[in-house]
Amino acid sequence: xxxxxxxxxxDLLGEVFKLCNPFELYLMSKCSKRARRSVTLxxxxxxxxxxxxxxxxxxxxGEDEYLFKHTTNPHELYKTEIYPFASSGLSxxxxxxxxxxxxxxxxxxxxxxxxxxxxxxxxxxxxxFFRQLARIVIDRNMEIERVILNDTMxxxxxxxxxxxxxxxNITRKFSCFQAFPPNFQHQLTQYPNKxxxxxxx
Amino acid sequence: xxxxxQGTSSAAPxxxxxxxxxxxxxxxxxxxxxVHGKDKVVHKVSAxxxxxxxxxxxxxxxxxxxxxxxxANPFPFENIDGDILQMVVDxxxxxxxxPTPPEDTNLPKQKxxxxxxxxxxxxxxxxxxxxxxCKQVAMMVKGKSPEEIREIWMIPTDxxxxxxxxxxxxxxxxxAAGETAAAxxxxx
Numbered sequence: 435x436x437x438x439x440x441x442x443x444x445d446l447l448g449e450v451f452k453l454c455n456p457f458e459l460y461l462m463s464k465c466s467k468r469a470r471r472s473v474t475l476x477x478x479x480x481x482x483x484x485x486x487x488x489x490x491x492x493x494x495x496g497e498d499e500y501l502f503k504h505t506t507n508p509h510e511l512y513k514t515e516i517y518p519f520a521s522s523g524l525s526x527x528x529x530x531x532x533x534x535x536x537x538x539x540x541x542x543x544x545x546x547x548x549x550x551x552x553x554x555x556x557x558x559x560x561x562x563f564f565r566q567l568a569r570i571v572i573d574r575n576m577e578i579e580r581v582i583l584n585d586t587m588x589x590x591x592x593x594x595x596x597x598x599x600x601x602x603n604i605t606r607k608f609s610c611f612q613a614f615p616p617n618f619q620h621q622l623t624q625y626p627n628k629x630x631x632x633x634x635x
Numbered sequence: 636x637x638x639x640x641q642g643t644s645s646a647a648p649x650x651x652x653x654x655x656x657x658x659x660x661x662x663x664x665x666x667x668x669x670v671h672g673k674d675k676v677v678h679k680v681s682a683x684x685x686x687x688x689x690x691x692x693x694x695x696x697x698x699x700x701x702x703x704x705x706x707a708n709p710f711p712f713e714n715i716d717g718d719i720l721q722m723v724v725d726x727x728x729x730x731x732x733x734p735t736p737p738e739d740t741n742l743p744k745q746k747x748x749x750x751x752x753x754x755x756x757x758x759x760x761x762x763x764x765x766x767x768x769c770k771q772v773a774m775m776v777k778g779k780s781p782e783e784i785r786e787i788w789m790i791p792t793d794x795x796x797x798x799x800x801x802x803x804x805x806x807x808x809x810x811a812a813g814e815t816a817a818a819x820x821x822x823x
Contacts, residue, residue: 437750437772439788446757449765453773464781465790512780 440472448476456481456493456500456546457514457526463545474545481546482579483539484553485567491530491539494552499523502538504530536566543574551578561591568598579606580626585613585633593618600624666702668695669709670724674717677709684727689760715755719748723755726764 439450451459451473459477463470484492491502501517505527517523530538542548551571556564571578581604586592592612599608600623607628610620620631668685671677685691694710712720753768776784784790791799 435747435749435775436787436789437775439772440790441750442753443757446753446769449757449769450772453770454776458773458776458784461779461781462776462784462788462790465785465788466793466796468793468796469790514778 440468444472444476447472451476452479455498455524456495456542457502457524460502460526460542460545461512470545474547477546479546480550481548482550482552483542483548484551484555485539485564486553486555486557490525491535491542492552493542493546493548501525502530502542503527536563536570539567540570543570543576549576551576553580553582554578555582556584556586556592557582561586561588561595565595565598568595568602572598572601575603578602578604580604581608583610583612585611589614596620666705668700668705670712670720671709672712672715672717672720676717676721678720678724680724680727681731684724684731686732687727687730687761687763688723689762691759712755712759714758716751719751719755722748722752723759723761723764727761730763 439447442450454462459473463473479495482494484494486492490504493500493502499517501523503525505511506529507527508529510527511529512526514524514526517525528538554564554567554571581599581602583592583595583599589612593614600621603624604626606626607630608622608626609630609632611632613633622629666682667679668682668691669677669679670691682695685695691710698704700708715723749768749771753765753772756765756768775787779787785792
């Protein structure tokens with residue numbers, strides 16, 4: 435059965451989109467420019483975005499979690515499955531680059547009109563990609579609720595990254611587990627509700 | 636005026652559930668209203684069933700019709716096909732005085748009419764049925780690839796959209812030119 439969805443009036447489209455999850459909206463947005471515009475205009479849910487690992491991007495709304503996952507297997511493409519480590523999470527495989535895909539990140543921000551970053555975490559120590567994401571959220575003046583800087587083997591990389599932390603609008607928590615040289619000083623200009631600095635001696 | 640019986644006959648199954656109430660309290664005669672679609676076939680529907688439609692409910696409240704006046708002046712919905720209006724009336728009768736369950740199995744079965752049904756339900760402001768219809772539409776693309784979604788939701792490609800836009804512009808230009816020529820002819 436088929437239905438000419440884009441011929442619906444926009445309020446009705448919005449009603450349908452409210453019942454779709456981010457995967458369905460993402461795939462629809464990929465159908466055409468007009469379809470993407472409809473998704474952007476019709477979307478009313480307040481999604482947040484998170485990045486933990488270079489291969490994966492989370493989109494959340496309340497308790498609902500959706501993970502855009504990397505795959506190179508064409509048979510897995512667009513397949514969805516329950517994400518085993520989330521209470522109510524679903525994941526979908528996409529052919530995103532395994533070294534991180536800033537294009538997917540900005541595509542999701544634009545398509546779903548996301549203005550809040552839930553979580554940024556340099557979990558896989560890919561500081562190049564992490565730096566790209568940081569620049570994107572800073573340039574868009576986005577609110578970032580939580581940032582975690584994990585201890586990497588490359589202190590210099592993280593030290594180089596720190597000026598970006600100072601530019602970020604972190605509102606809830608900043609956690610830093612990186613061991614810096616003794617003469618290093620954090621120079622935060624904005625203060626989230628919680629700051630956790632490990633190995634500060 | 637022709638009148639279908641579906642309105643009253645579909646309402647019949649609901650009666651046993653209301654019977655104990657009516658035994659306890661003096662029965663108030665139910666008022667009926669009349670609606671027709673594009674095909675002009677008039678459907679008799681109880682006020683209770685029409686409560687589902689915010690639009691019709693508002694019309695009834697504002698007009699304050701007596702039963703005779705309502706019979707003489709059926710609500711015209713010229714933008715709704717007769718068979719679609721029939722589906723909607725049936726649904727309203729089936730759900731008269733009852734809350735709609737989250738998974739409604741009484742949705743009209745003719746899925747090929749879903750597009751028109753959604754438009755009609757949206758126009759008539761039947762919130763519960765609209766939510767259910769939209770859910771049906773959303774469910775159509777669960778687990779599908781972009782190509783399948785494009786096919787199911789009949790989404791034109793960028794090239795098709797561009798061609799349609801060009802065609803529309805060309806047509807609008809021709810029409811505007813025609814109007815200018817006609818106006819010039821009138822002036823002479």
